[in-house]
Amino acid sequence: MVKLGDVCEAILTGPFGSSLHQSDYVVDGIPVINPQNIVDGAVIKDETKTVSSTTRERLKEFTLRENDIVIGRRGEMGRCAVVAAEMNGWLCGTGCFVVRLKAACDIRFVFFQLTSPQVKAHLEEQAVGVTLKNLNQSILSDLQIPLPPLATQQAIVAEIETEQALVAANRELIARFEKKIQATLALVWGEEKVEG
DSSP states (O other): OEEGGGGEEEEEEOOOTTTSOGGGEETTOEEEEOGGGEETTEEOOOTTSEEOHHHHHHTGGGBOOTTOEEEEOBSSTTOEEEOOGGGTTOEEOTTEEEEEEOTTSOHHHHHHHHTSHHHHHHHHHHOBOSSSOBOOHHHHHHOEEOOOOHHHHHHHHHHHHHHHHHHHHHHHHHHHHHHHHHHHHHHHHHHHHHHO
């Protein structure tokens, strides 16, 4: 077990609200990632929350890099996503952290740890605040995660991703068969109406 902070190059807290104002948002700019943009382990871009290159330059220390992990620090705990190549240069929003890992870590392995029920429960317990639970850098940095050798991490990730692909294929198959069943039932009901 290791502390997350010990295997990170950096854990960055997104800009304070006083640094990023509603008036900074523009149309067709550089996307800003907030907790609500992180859905089921992926980032969903919000076209209404983008900034100019001038604003990004002013807040450049919050710029996301490919293979960073962006994690929400308020609301639902454990909500995170791996920054993909096309998100390189986007901006971390006020309600998020950027987790930048050292080379000893497989990014997907740490991502799976952060989204696990055990870590989510731990973060819920540790989060502070009454109305809206918040994480701080200290809580995230002190988080204990298992860290086997890199080759083992990669093998575990490969196995998880194989299982996830199988689950996704089965969901697609189920949806297809449910449509076939509905079409067959509609046909049966349609024929019965004609006969009746």
